Amino acid sequence: MTATMRPNISACPACVAAPAAEAMAERAAQKDAKIALSVPGVHCGACISTVERALESAPGVTSARVNLTLKRATVEAAPDVMPDALIALLARSGYEAHELDAGTLSATQTDKAGRDLLMRLAVAGFASMNVMLLSVSVWSGAADATRDMFHWISAAITLPTIAFSGQPFFRSAWGALKHRRLNMDVPIVLAIVLALVTSLWETSLSGHHAYFDAALALTFFLLAGRYLDYRTRAIARSAAEELAALEVPRAYVLRDGAEVQLPVSELRIGDLVQVRPGGRMPVDGEITVGTSEIDRSLLTGETLPVLAVPGQGVSAGEVNLTGPLTIRATAVGKETSLHRMADLVAIAESGRSRYTSLADKAAQLYAPGVHILSALSFVGWFLYSWDVRVSLNIAAAVLIITCPCALGLAVPAVTTAASGRLFKRGLLIKHPTALERLAEVDTVVFDKTGTLTAGTPEVVSLDGWSAQDMALALALAQGSAHPLSVSLTAALQAQSVAAADVDDLKEVPGYGTEARWQGKRLRLGRAAWVGATAAGGTAAWLGVEGAAPKCVTFSDRLRAGAPEAVQALQAAGKEVILMSGDTTVAVQDLAQRLGINNWLAEALPADKSARISEMQARGQHVLMVGDGLNDTAALAGADVSISPASALDAARVASDIVLLGGDLSPIADALATGQSATRRIRENFRIATVYNLIAVPLAVAGLATPLVAALAMSLSSITVSLNALRLR
Amino acid sequence: MEVLTYLIPISLVMGGVGLLAFVYTVRSDQYDDPEGNSQRILNSDYDDHPKVD
Numbered sequence: 001m002t003a004t005m006r007p008n009i010s011a012c013p014a015c016v017a018a019p020a021a022e023a024m025a026e027r028a029a030q031k032d033a034k035i036a037l038s039v040p041g042v043h044c045g046a047c048i049s050t051v052e053r054a055l056e057s058a059p060g061v062t063s064a065r066v067n068l069t070l071k072r073a074t075v076e077a078a079p080d081v082m083p084d085a086l087i088a089l090l091a092r093s094g095y096e097a098h099e100l101d102a103g104t105l106s107a108t109q110t111d112k113a114g115r116d117l118l119m120r121l122a123v124a125g126f127a128s129m130n131v132m133l134l135s136v137s138v139w140s141g142a143a144d145a146t147r148d149m150f151h152w153i154s155a156a157i158t159l160p161t162i163a164f165s166g167q168p169f170f171r172s173a174w175g176a177l178k179h180r181r182l183n184m185d186v187p188i189v190l191a192i193v194l195a196l197v198t199s200l201w202e203t204s205l206s207g208h209h210a211y212f213d214a215a216l217a218l219t220f221f222l223l224a225g226r227y228l229d230y231r232t233r234a235i236a237r238s239a240a241e242e243l244a245a246l247e248v249p250r251a252y253v254l255r256d257g258a259e260v261q262l263p264v265s266e267l268r269i270g271d272l273v274q275v276r277p278g279g280r281m282p283v284d285g286e287i288t289v290g291t292s293e294i295d296r297s298l299l300t301g302e303t304l305p306v307l308a309v310p311g312q313g314v315s316a317g318e319v320n321l322t323g324p325l326t327i328r329a330t331a332v333g334k335e336t337s338l339h340r341m342a343d344l345v346a347i348a349e350s351g352r353s354r355y356t357s358l359a360d361k362a363a364q365l366y367a368p369g370v371h372i373l374s375a376l377s378f379v380g381w382f383l384y385s386w387d388v389r390v391s392l393n394i395a396a397a398v399l400i401i402t403c404p405c406a407l408g409l410a411v412p413a414v415t416t417a418a419s420g421r422l423f424k425r426g427l428l429i430k431h432p433t434a435l436e437r438l439a440e441v442d443t444v445v446f447d448k449t450g451t452l453t454a455g456t457p458e459v460v461s462l463d464g465w466s467a468q469d470m471a472l473a474l475a476l477a478q479g480s481a482h483p484l485s486v487s488l489t490a491a492l493q494a495q496s497v498a499a500a501d502v503d504d505l506k507e508v509p510g511y512g513t514e515a516r517w518q519g520k521r522l523r524l525g526r527a528a529w530v531g532a533t534a535a536g537g538t539a540a541w542l543g544v545e546g547a548a549p550k551c552v553t554f555s556d557r558l559r560a561g562a563p564e565a566v567q568a569l570q571a572a573g574k575e576v577i578l579m580s581g582d583t584t585v586a587v588q589d590l591a592q593r594l595g596i597n598n599w600l601a602e603a604l605p606a607d608k609s610a611r612i613s614e615m616q617a618r619g620q621h622v623l624m625v626g627d628g629l630n631d632t633a634a635l636a637g638a639d640v641s642i643s644p645a646s647a648l649d650a651a652r653v654a655s656d657i658v659l660l661g662g663d664l665s666p667i668a669d670a671l672a673t674g675q676s677a678t679r680r681i682r683e684n685f686r687i688a689t690v691y692n693l694i695a696v697p698l699a700v701a702g703l704a705t706p707l708v709a710a711l712a713m714s715l716s717s718i719t720v721s722l723n724a725l726r727l728r
Numbered sequence: 729m730e731v732l733t734y735l736i737p738i739s740l741v742m743g744g745v746g747l748l749a750f751v752y753t754v755r756s757d758q759y760d761d762p763e764g765n766s767q768r769i770l771n772s773d774y775d776d777h778p779k780v781d
Contacts, residue, residue, distance in 0.1 A: 045767030068764030115754055122754075126747045130740060146732075153736060 035075040035083050036100040038242060039090065042071055047095070054093040058086060070238075072100070100242065114227075114234055120165040121223040127161035128216035132710070135213040139707050144206075151203040154212040158196065165219050166192060168226060184363040184408065187370045191399040192218060198396040201389070209393065214400045214709045221717045222408040229412035229432070232419045236430050240658060243645055251282040254326070267332045275320045275327060277481060284331035287312050291510035292323035293482065297449040299629045300581045303457070303556050304538050305483070307510050307526075317629055317648055322482050323509020355639070357433040358681050359411045366407065374398045377700045390702070397704040401695045406716035410684035413724035418677040421727065426661035427642075427670050434656035436681070437640040438674030440621040444569050444667075445612065445634070447626035448580035448590055451644060452566075452664070453556035457484055457538055459491035460553045469550055471500035473542050476513045476524035479505045484540050484554060485513070485524070512540070520545040527551075538586075555589065559644075561665030566594045568668035575620075579603050579611065581630050608634040625667065627651050642667060673727075680727055684720045691716040 042051055048066045051073055055064035060078040067074070075086060083099040090097040134150045142150060169192070173185040192215050199210040253262050254272040264282045267273065272288065275281055281294075293305040296318050305321055308314065314327060356364075378395035382388065419429045429435060446452050462470065474492040477485040478499060502515040502522060512525015523530045523543045530543035532551065543549040569576050578599040580587045587601035600611065612622050612634050624631070624638035627647035632654045635641040641655035644662075652658055659666065695712045698704045753759070 045771050048764060048767060049771060049773050066764060067761040068767060069761045118754055119751060122747060122750050126743055130743060149732075157740075 033077060033079045033081070035077060035081070035086065037073045037075065037083065037086065037090070038071065038098045038100050039066070039073050039095050040071050040098075041095045042066060042068060042073075050093055051090065051095055054089055054095075055086060058089055061086075070242075072242075073097070111234060114230055117168070117223065117227050117230055120168065121220070121227050123161055124165040124216060124220040124223055127157050127165075128213065128220045131157055131213045131216050135706065135710070138210075139705075147208075148203065148206050151199075151210045151212070154210065155200060155203055158212040158216055162192060162196065162215060162219060165223060169219075169222065182363070182367040184359065184367065187367050187399065188218070188222060188403060188408075190371070191215075191396075191403040194392075194396045195400050198392050202393070205389070207389075209706050211396060211400055211706050211709065214706055214713065217710060217713050218400065218403055218405055221405045221713065225408040225412045228409075228416045232412070232416045232429070233432060235423070236419065236428050239428050239660075240430055240652065243649075243652060243658065252276075264332075267329055269329055269332055271329045271332075273327045273329055275325045277320055277322055277324060279320050281314050281316050281318045281320065281327065283327065283329040284315050285313070285327035285329045287314060287325055288328050289326040290323050291508075292325050293321040293510050295319040295321055295483070297455055297628065302582055303449050303453075303455070303586060304583075309510065322480065322507060355433060355437060357411075358436055358678070358685070359407075362407060362410075362685055370399065370402045373402065373696070373700070380700075381702065394699070394702050397702075397709065398696065398699045400709050401699045401704055401712055402692055403713075405713045406688035406691065406720045407685065409717055409720050410688060410724075411681055413721045414677050414680045414684065414727060417724050417727045418673055422666070422670055422673055425666040425669060426659060426663065427666050428658040428660055429656070430658060431656040434640055435674045435677045437621075437656070438623065438671055439678035441574065441623040441640060441671060441674075443575045443577065443615060443620045444623045444625065445577045445579055445608075445638065446566075446596075447624075447628060447631050447634075448578060448582055448587055449556065450627040450646065451625055452559060452562045452578070452590065452594065454559045454662070455646075456557050457487045457554035458557040459487060460555050462491070462495075462552060465550060465552075467497070468500070469542060469544075470495070470497045472502070472517060472522055472544065473524060473552070475499040475502045475517075476505070476515055476522060476542070479515070480507050480513045484538070487554060488540065488552060517544075556586070558593070559662060559664050561663040563594055565664040565667045566596060568665070569671070570595070572668065572671065574671070579608050579634070581605075581628075605630040605633050609637040612637050623671070624655075625664075626655075642670075676727060680724055684723055687719055687723060688716055 039051060042048065048068060051066050052064045055061055055073060055075055058077075058081065060081040062076045062078075064073060064075045066072070075081075077086075087097045087099065131154045134154050138147050138150050166189070169185045169188050172183065173189040176183040176186060195211040195215040195218075199212050199215070202208075202210050251262055251264050251267060252259050252274040253267065254274065259274060267283055271283075273283060273285065277292065287308055287310050289310060290308075291310070292308045294308045294314060295305050296302050296315075299315055299317055308320070308325065313330075314325075316331075374395045377398050378391045381391040381394050385391065415429075415432065415435055418435055422429060449455055465473075470492055474489060474497050477488040477492070479485075500517060502517045505513065505515040507513050508525070508529075511529040512523055514525075515522045522545070524540060527533060527539065527541050527549075530541040530549045532541045532543065532549035538554040538556075539551050540554070541549045541551050566576055575598065576596050578587060578591050578594075578596045580599075580601055581603055582601060584601040587599055591597070591599040600607070603611070608631065612624060615622050616637075616639065622638045622640075624634050624641040625643070626635055626641070627644050628651060629648050631643075632651050635643060635651060635654040640657070642657040642659055643651045643655040644659045644664075645652075646662075647655075647658075657670065691712055695704065695708065698708060758765075
């Protein structure tokens, strides 16, 4: 818990960089530790005071501050204050809280890039307002010395502003030119620079037309587009980081005979790690002590728990179910089973990078066209008039008018609107081009365990069970935390069965629960242990000494909204496929329940991604929805991918979209929103083109005054933004 | 028209003051928690631990 964050001291802006302040901060960090808690329940002003007061009443806490926007509480406390204690304290006040890993979060808090962009946007906005006012007086007839003075003042405001605010464009254009490529920023920079040069020249010769306002308006609108784009991604990134930070990596390790709690990053090979029932394996290793069952569904897609005995290997990410285990670590950190997937993911991702976004496609067409057009009008006018000044003026006007002001806003305005809409429905768009790729999807591949199913078993039937059997089964099931027992307990209690009176109840890790009843031995658990022959599917057996064992079968519970999502996708004409690493029986059963005709069972991770690339080779566009480690390669290889928030970190990183709630039904909506967003983007490009078609002939003919340029630019930008807001 | 010699610098300075105020609010993280701030201002408690960083 002592992962400390350096407090950000910025009482005065200039102090931020001061090394003395940094040193002070370091010292402060050693004294007090910061604990970050996610408190999803806070929603009002009263909640803020309740939570803050509750936290501050805890011993050792110096201060607590709630951030309502992020639904997060930051606590400064002595290093010995445990987050668990604070979470229990909040639970007593009626607030659910989760610890967040401060190290993972710190990246979000120093949002320097966003602040930088906002500052440049503010300066550009301020300058363009002032210069626009000065220009209005020039357009309405200021002449001679007054006009020159206004032009010079405009120049004095514009030059430093462009030097500051235009930096993102200069940098990006230079980066592209260095690699001998053209991007959207090259014509932008050329237009800005050419506008400034001709305007300065005109001003020094007391000319009529100066384009200072156009250069500034261009910078302002384009920065607005950049900022929107950045905000959308920053919101998604911060939410994704919060998901990652929820898994505080910590392990109980035996060192020198004593059990100590350590961050997973400090584990070494050969460490003896204790994993309690319900805990997740932090490392790859080998079981040395203990017998239990392990749930491997996140890694392989198998729903059936596997028996774990000493000597057996386990992988990081598996969940220990019944008995405590001691594991000798054989691989830690980046060397664990996650690493084995890395090669597959890398191969799959190389396919993904082939996608060219609509904006890039437009830039490839547009950038050379603009340069050629501008150069041609310069040459044409020069040959016609032999006047460099007039020709340069016209070339600058052409560049300014064609400059992709509306094009720069066309994509970010739409993606911001669409991402905001999908975020409200619980979908987090992580990748900037995910929406465009989502629109092309015609095939949807689902993983089974943890995606279409919730990963928790559900009792299928208790046919042929007498009331006495049920009472005995309930008595035994209540004594265990195994998922099957928990589910059986719930099912029996729902039928208002009362538990029978049994003695000597004990859990035998890895096998089941055992007790004595009226002198007879009772057992509930694995088939072989109870004395029955195993059947297919997930099942538990109840054995009373001297009687034939009875079987109860389980099926995996469907995730909320799964049937609706599958039906809606099929109704929209998409091909739905089920691919799982689970047994054929389980997969076939689920496919029939959901009406999916096309399914694949017992698929290895490589099989899944191979099938997807096969489909892609046939020209299909595949959406992969999955949650496990065995899906990561497929998620990275598919055209676009979605993973639920409950997925392993690796799967969430590999996917473009994260589904925040437990409900699957928004997936069909997401496809529809993706399509309408792409339609709006195309419309926006068309609107921008129409404006150019009208304005370019005017510019080439030399009729474009700075007033026409300003009108064309503002009107097209506003139309494009309004069109984006029409998105449903 | 001589009045312009005063008016233009004055208007620029006033606009500049607004810009600097905005820059200050951004630098001092005042947009971190817009929802929380809108609630806190209606709260009758005295804020004993105002946000420092």
